[in-house]
Amino acid sequence: MDTSAKSTPRDVFLYLFATVALYFSAGSIINLLFAHIEAGFPDPLEQYYDPSGTMRLSMALLIIIFPAYLWASRFLHRDLLANPEKNDIRVRKWLLYLTLFLAALLIIGDLVALIYSFLEGDLTVRFLLKIAVVLAVAGAVFWYYLYDLRAKASPLEPRALWFVRLVMGVVAVTVICGLFVAGSPFRQRLVRFDAQKVNDLQGVQSQVINYWQRKDVLPQTAEELRDDISGYVPPKDPQSAAAYEYRATGALSFELCAEFNLQFTEGDGATKPVYGPMGQRFAESWNHEAGRVCFSRTIDPELYRLEKSAPPAQ
Numbered sequence: 001m002d003t004s005a006k007s008t009p010r011d012v013f014l015y016l017f018a019t020v021a022l023y024f025s026a027g028s029i030i031n032l033l034f035a036h037i038e039a040g041f042p043d044p045l046e047q048y049y050d051p052s053g054t055m056r057l058s059m060a061l062l063i064i065i066f067p068a069y070l071w072a073s074r075f076l077h078r079d080l081l082a083n084p085e086k087n088d089i090r091v092r093k094w095l096l097y098l099t100l101f102l103a104a105l106l107i108i109g110d111l112v113a114l115i116y117s118f119l120e121g122d123l124t125v126r127f128l129l130k131i132a133v134v135l136a137v138a139g140a141v142f143w144y145y146l147y148d149l150r151a152k153a154s155p156l157e158p159r160a161l162w163f164v165r166l167v168m169g170v171v172a173v174t175v176i177c178g179l180f181v182a183g184s185p186f187r188q189r190l191v192r193f194d195a196q197k198v199n200d201l202q203g204v205q206s207q208v209i210n211y212w213q214r215k216d217v218l219p220q221t222a223e224e225l226r227d228d229i230s231g232y233v234p235p236k237d238p239q240s241a242a243a244y245e246y247r248a249t250g251a252l253s254f255e256l257c258a259e260f261n262l263q264f265t266e267g268d269g270a271t272k273p274v275y276g277p278m279g280q281r282f283a284e285s286w287n288h289e290a291g292r293v294c295f296s297r298t299i300d301p302e303l304y305r306l307e308k309s310a311p312p313a314q
Helices: 009-040 051-082 084-088 090-120 125-151 158-182 185-215
Strands: 245-248 253-260 291-298
Touching (some): 009 090, 009 125, 051 158, 090 125, 125 158, 185 253, 185 291
Antiparallel strands (some): 245 253
């Protein structure tokens, strides 16, 4: 008679949950470390990529999913100690071997990419650090689950316990560092306010140029830009709900002013690039300090004048 333990629906659910949580946690820590590397070693060919977005998503996943994985793993380990016969249930064996298989594939793929890049002569510090991250994460997963498979239903050895604590510490430090690199939620909201203000001023500037192209004169107030047919309405500051300042300073020159929360200067390591719609980075002409800032613009008639179409033949 077969006396081996059978897996219950609870076992299946918990082992699947722990495995999926592990995969999400491993992917998130890899992406978060990649984002740290990309922030520290920017690629000049990726001028419009902002790693802070990846950081925030990876941190959100880790903050929720990694503790859930630790809880599920701890619960299953205690259940295994209380019921050693569950060591050989099929769902546990299948998922352990699947995890080892995927971790081994990741390590092999990582080493293949390293050799290929070496042969291509593309061994940058940024690439080598990413290879090291993947190798470290995949190696850690492979070692721990191989140990778990061999240890069977027994308490964690001191080396395994220290390994688990080390992993928890690395994840915590990486997430905390991400808050400093990507910016705190409060600072990020101020950055978003400033980005929206620059985006609004760009729109007003385009409307002013279009107005001049059509009428050969600059509008005297921003309200003259209002167009009921196109539906354009001069935007207001999203933070204060006040109208942006506009004034014509000459026949071809004008100023746009707004109140900003933070300083932004392209190339300043203490600030982050400001990105507009579709990931487009704002030009240097929109660099600003904190506080009230005015942007002076002068229209070049040779550059912006529209070609007049010929009147239709009679």
